[in-house]
Amino acid sequence: MTALLVLKGIDTFYGPVQVHFGLGMEVRQGQIVCLLGGNASGKSTTMKIILGLLRPRAGSIFFEAHDLAALSTPQIIRAGIGSVPEARRLFSAMTVRENLLMGAFARSDRAEIARDLERMLELFPRVRQRLTSRAGTLSGGEQQMVAMARALMGRPKLICMDEPTMGLSPLFVDRVLELIQAVNKEGVTIFMVEQNASLALAIAHYAYVLQAGRIILQGEAKDLARDPRIRAAYLGGETEPAA
Amino acid sequence: MGSWLDYTINGLIIGNIYALVAVGLALIFGVSNLINFAQGSVYAVGAYIGWTCFTYLHTPLAVTALIVVVACAGLGVAIERIGLRPLAGAARIAPLLATIGISLVLDQLLQIVFTPDPRALTSPLPNWRISVGGGTIGALDLLIAATGIVSAAVLYGFLRFTKLGWAVRATAQDRDAARQMGVNTDAVNMTVFAIASALGGLSGLLVGMYFNHIDPAMGFQATLKGVVAQVIGGMGNVPGAIFGSLLLGLTESYGVAIFGSSYRNLFSFALLLLILVLRPNGLFASARSTPPEPMTGSFVTPNRPVRVPRWAIVAAVVIAAAVPLIPAIPYVLQVLTNAWLFAMLAISLTLVAGTLGQISLGHASLLLIGAYASALFALDSHWPVWASIPAAGIVTALLGTALIAPSFRLRSHYVSIATLGIGEIVGLVILNWESLTRGPMGVTNIPPLQVGNIELDNPRAAYWITLGILVLLAMMQTRLLRSHLGRIFRAIRDDDVAARAHGISLGRYKAIAFAFGGFAAGISGGIAAHQYSYINNETFTSTVSISALTMVILGGMGNVLGAILGAVALTALPEMFRGTAEYRMLIYGVALLLLVRFRPQGILGTT
Ligand SMILES: Nc1ncnc2c1ncn2[C@@H]1O[C@H](COP(=O)(O)OP(=O)(O)OP(=O)(O)O)[C@@H](O)[C@H]1O
Ligand SMILES: [Mg+2]
Numbered sequence: 044m045t046a047l048l049v050l051k052g053i054d055t056f057y058g059p060v061q062v063h064f065g066l067g068m069e070v071r072q073g074q075i076v077c078l079l080g081g082n083a084s085g086k087s088t089t090m091k092i093i094l095g096l097l098r099p100r101a102g103s104i105f106f107e108a109h110d111l112a113a114l115s116t117p118q119i120i121r122a123g124i125g126s127v128p129e130a131r132r133l134f135s136a137m138t139v140r141e142n143l144l145m146g147a148f149a150r151s152d153r154a155e156i157a158r159d160l161e162r163m164l165e166l167f168p169r170v171r172q173r174l175t176s177r178a179g180t181l182s183g184g185e186q187q188m189v190a191m192a193r194a195l196m197g198r199p200k201l202i203c204m205d206e207p208t209m210g211l212s213p214l215f216v217d218r219v220l221e222l223i224q225a226v227n228k229e230g231v232t233i234f235m236v237e238q239n240a241s242l243a244l245a246i247a248h249y250a251y252v253l254q255a256g257r258i259i260l261q262g263e264a265k266d267l268a269r270d271p272r273i274r275a276a277y278l279g280g281e282t283e284p285a286a
Numbered sequence: 287m288g289s290w291l292d293y294t295i296n297g298l299i300i301g302n303i304y305a306l307v308a309v310g311l312a313l314i315f316g317v318s319n320l321i322n323f324a325q326g327s328v329y330a331v332g333a334y335i336g337w338t339c340f341t342y343l344h345t346p347l348a349v350t351a352l353i354v355v356v357a358c359a360g361l362g363v364a365i366e367r368i369g370l371r372p373l374a375g376a377a378r379i380a381p382l383l384a385t386i387g388i389s390l391v392l393d394q395l396l397q398i399v400f401t402p403d404p405r406a407l408t409s410p411l412p413n414w415r416i417s418v419g420g421g422t423i424g425a426l427d428l429l430i431a432a433t434g435i436v437s438a439a440v441l442y443g444f445l446r447f448t449k450l451g452w453a454v455r456a457t458a459q460d461r462d463a464a465r466q467m468g469v470n471t472d473a474v475n476m477t478v479f480a481i482a483s484a485l486g487g488l489s490g491l492l493v494g495m496y497f498n499h500i501d502p503a504m505g506f507q508a509t510l511k512g513v514v515a516q517v518i519g520g521m522g523n524v525p526g527a528i529f530g531s532l533l534l535g536l537t538e539s540y541g542v543a544i545f546g547s548s549y550r551n552l553f554s555f556a557l558l559l560l561i562l563v564l565r566p567n568g569l570f571a572s573a574r575s576t577p578p579e580p581m582t583g584s585f586v587t588p589n590r591p592v593r594v595p596r597w598a599i600v601a602a603v604v605i606a607a608a609v610p611l612i613p614a615i616p617y618v619l620q621v622l623t624n625a626w627l628f629a630m631l632a633i634s635l636t637l638v639a640g641t642l643g644q645i646s647l648g649h650a651s652l653l654l655i656g657a658y659a660s661a662l663f664a665l666d667s668h669w670p671v672w673a674s675i676p677a678a679g680i681v682t683a684l685l686g687t688a689l690i691a692p693s694f695r696l697r698s699h700y701v702s703i704a705t706l707g708i709g710e711i712v713g714l715v716i717l718n719w720e721s722l723t724r725g726p727m728g729v730t731n732i733p734p735l736q737v738g739n740i741e742l743d744n745p746r747a748a749y750w751i752t753l754g755i756l757v758l759l760a761m762m763q764t765r766l767l768r769s770h771l772g773r774i775f776r777a778i779r780d781d782d783v784a785a786r787a788h789g790i791s792l793g794r795y796k797a798i799a800f801a802f803g804g805f806a807a808g809i810s811g812g813i814a815a816h817q818y819s820y821i822n823n824e825t826f827t828s829t830v831s832i833s834a835l836t837m838v839i840l841g842g843m844g845n846v847l848g849a850i851l852g853a854v855a856l857t858a859l860p861e862m863f864r865g866t867a868e869y870r871m872l873i874y875g876v877a878l879l880l881l882v883r884f885r886p887q888g889i890l891g892t893t
Contacts, residue, residue, distance in 0.1 A: 094466055120468035132463040134456050145456050148449070149468030197468065 047072045047201055047232050048093070053102035055088055055256075062088045063099065063256045070201065075223065075233040077243040077264065079273075080253035086236040087129050089253070090205050093234075094126055095119045106201070121149045125199030129206055129236075131190040135179030139170060139189055142178050146196030156196070163192040166222070184215035191222060195231070202226070204235040208242060220246050244268040291421030293543045294536065299427050299496070301535025302434035306489035307512035308519075308527035309441065310482025316458035316522035317478045319378070321699055323385040324365055325486050326509030327392035330502060332358045332487025333494040334396055337407050347410050354491050355484045362483025366476050372883060379645060379698065380882045383839065386832060387882065389505065390875030396502035398868065404501035407494035430492050437485060438528060445524075450477055458522065506828065507551070510710065513703055514558040520568025521699075530568070548726075552714040558707040563692045566700060591845055591891035599847070606753055610746040619745040623817070625857040626752040630810035631830075632837045632849035633756075633763055634803035639835065640844025640892065641767060642799045643779030644701045648709020650830035652804055656682040656811025657821045658716060658723060661732045664816070672737050675812035682808025683801040690800055694793045697782065709828055716823040728822025735816045752813060756850070759806045763846050766802065767893070775799055776844075829871065836874045839881050842888030851889060 046069040053066035062085045070076045080086045091097040095116040104111040109122045133142050147156045164171040167188045173181055194202050208216045224246050227233050237243035244264045252260035267273050307329055314322045332354045339350040369388050373380045415422040445451040456464040457474045465471055494500040515534045519526020534554055541553035610619055635649045660678035663669040693704040716723045734743040766772055774795050777785045786792055815821050837856050841848025860870050
């Protein structure tokens with residue numbers, strides 16, 4: 044399996060404040076890779092630098108043969124990365140349908156887009172009923188579905204998801220995780236950020252643990268799920284953080 | 287005109303014209319949270335391009351309109367590309383100041399190229415009018431109405447059915463999310479500026495034809511009206527802007543019908559303040575909540591102010607005090623006295639805008655209040671000048687604070703709009719309150735500066751008095767800034783939410799700062815009145831407000847010494863190079879643009 048996305052030696056700053064310290068990571072083709080970490084550990088910032096919304100001060104990011112440092116965000120999207128941002132970030136005054144079509148903004152194959160839209164509605168039947176509603180009126184769970192469908196509409200090779208289960212009821216969380224697996228089975232590589240380690244490790248192939256801007260642990264998801272340090276930090280047990 | 291129907295038609299036509307300006311402002315605000323103060327200047331440019339086409343090229347109206355639209359769209363693209371895009375990532379108020387700078391430059395260029403004199407822009411349309419009910423409608427009325435409707439329809443179609451239109455809407459709702467869908471938001475910005483400028487230019491052409499009158503200063507009022515219309519409809523709301531424009535047009539037209547034409551603008555700005563105070567989100571927003579304002583904080587970039595040693599300040603004051611002893615020409619003294627007066631205004635503004643973070647765009651109105659107060663105390667109440675000037679300072683402090691107080695809960699952009707509106711209102715009230723202010727005649731024969739029976743009518747005495755008062759005010763303000771109060775002001779500027787959470791009553795401290803600033807500005811206006819011996823409602827206009835802001839930014843926001851330095855630099859230097867007088871606002875505009883771009887902390891740094 045080849046690496047689709049490779050981050051090496053990343054240092055990121057907000058003004059004088061350093062968030063990443065030599066961050067390095069690989070996302071392999073066809074896998075679900077998960078980045079775990081507590082609040083303010085720098086997970087969302089990792090998303091931002093992959094998507095080009097923020098530039099690291101040092102290090103390199105490669106997606107296939109693309110050097111992402113040289114590309115703007117729209118170019119990165121066109122290169123084949125889809126994004127499900129933290130807190131969904133739907134276009135709340137636009138209809139659900141318009142939101143989905145915005146996901147295909149970088150494409151121009153009209154007939155194919157219409158086919159994909161139909162495919163999304165099969166994959167997310169709940170979304171079909173709300174197609175003409177304003178996105179802002181949807182429930183959190185429904186919005187998450189729309190956000191995922193919107194990202195898929197771009198036919199990405201890799202989808203980056205920032206806390207897809209945040210704020211959802213347990214039932215919806217299961218549904219979202221199933222959908223992520225289903226999407227992955229269709230060949231889309233998934234890179235997701237999560238705080239909820241047990242849920243994420245249940246569906247992931249590989250995982251990294253981020254703490255205060257450094258990767259402190261990585262491995263196959265099934266190994267990490269049994270790792271005592273992970274259990275201590277994320278799966279209940281002692282409150283002492285890992286490392 | 288006479289019938290109500292006529293006034294209604296007139297109101298709707300004017301409203302249509304405002305709408306063309308306001309829609310552009312709304313698009314730009316929607317996409318980039320920016321009030322484009324250059325919008326009115328583009329409108330004026332449009333009018334002049336139209337005039338040039340009619341006069342020299344003899345093009346028919348349709349061709350002329352096309353040229354105006356294309357040229358103004360190009361100008362809009364240039365404004366965005368050259369003036370604003372480099373500011374991405376700068377403080378959020380920086381682009382707003384840049385558009386003010388661009389507007390100064392464009393207005394002055396028009397003046398240089400076409401002379402300041404107004405010109406006739408005669409409509410080539412046939413001159414028939416048809417009677418409808420009790421009123422009449424002419425060809426131009428119909429053209430303006432049709433332009434408004436067609437533009438709205440085209441814009442609607444664009445936003446609804448084109449890919450770029452979708453990109454514009456998505457960017458307006460969530461810029462980062464739009465980029466994550468692959469939208470090139472830079473291209474969106476450019477598109478929006480092109481559309482706004484094209485509509486603005488078209489509006490200028492139509493207005494010029496409607497009134498058969500254009501002049502290089504016409505843009506500023508247009509920007510103001512567009513902003514008012516936008517506030518009524520809700521900032522960034524495109525249909526709201528159209529509605530607000532029509533409402534504004536009708537309000538003005540009926541106001542003129544009842545009270546006379548000098549009340550036109552008073553009605554617009556009264557409406558503006560009413561909306562800002564009661565419904566800052568516009569008429570369509572449901573709640574009385576404060577506006578969503580992504581742009582908190584201020585222009586003050588965190589940096590260390592330049593430390594000027596005490597002895598250097600003392601030496602500078604001594605040298606300044608010694609200037610009249612050199613047998614210099616009285617002209618130099620006059621220029622410097624004027625600079626000291628401006629410096630008082632600048633330290634007042636630097637307190638409010640720099641230290642407290644409330645970017646006031648109407649500060650010149652404090653000068654007006656002070657000038658009128660002192661002049662009227664002296665003339666009508668026969669007070670001695672040494673009493674009328676301090677009294678003017680107190681009146682200005684109280685009145686200025688009372689005027690701004692209802693808007694204390696507004697933030698950033700909205701504060702700027704409110705102060706702009708208040709500034710206009712003060713001038714208009716002075717113009718219309720004839721029994722007190724003598725109206726458009728102005729106040730004449732104001733007694734010169736004097737203490738007891740000693741007339742200080744010579745340039746030297748005036749110079750020393752002004753300098754002395756300036757030094758006093760500056761020392762007081764420096765002490766204020768070092769005190770507990772100064773720290774609270776800065777806390778409010780840096781994070782008003784946190785300040786309030788710490789139990790700081792924002793209203794009270796804003797009142798204190800505005801009162802202190804009002805006092806200094808009122809004194810300055812008072813002295814000026816006695817020096818000029820004649821004042822009217824246009825002695826200090828919004829141009830003075832913008833000049834003062836430029837001085838403050840040049841010196842470093844919040845920096846007392848910087849404000850004085852900025853005032854001297856921008857008042858005295860242009861005078862020294864004689865020929866530059868007519869380029870003065872051009873210099874201010876370019877200075878503002880360069881500062882915002884390359885040295886936002888000013889010469890001496892922000893504090
Ligand atoms: N725009 C910003 N400006 C300054 N600092 C920021 C900004 N965004 C995030 N930070 C800081 O960077 C650090 C990492 O933030 P980040 O959002 O990446 O954390 P996170 O791991 O996603 O946390 P959470 O689980 O709460 O979403 C935090 O300390 C945060 O305060
Ligand atoms: Mg996060």
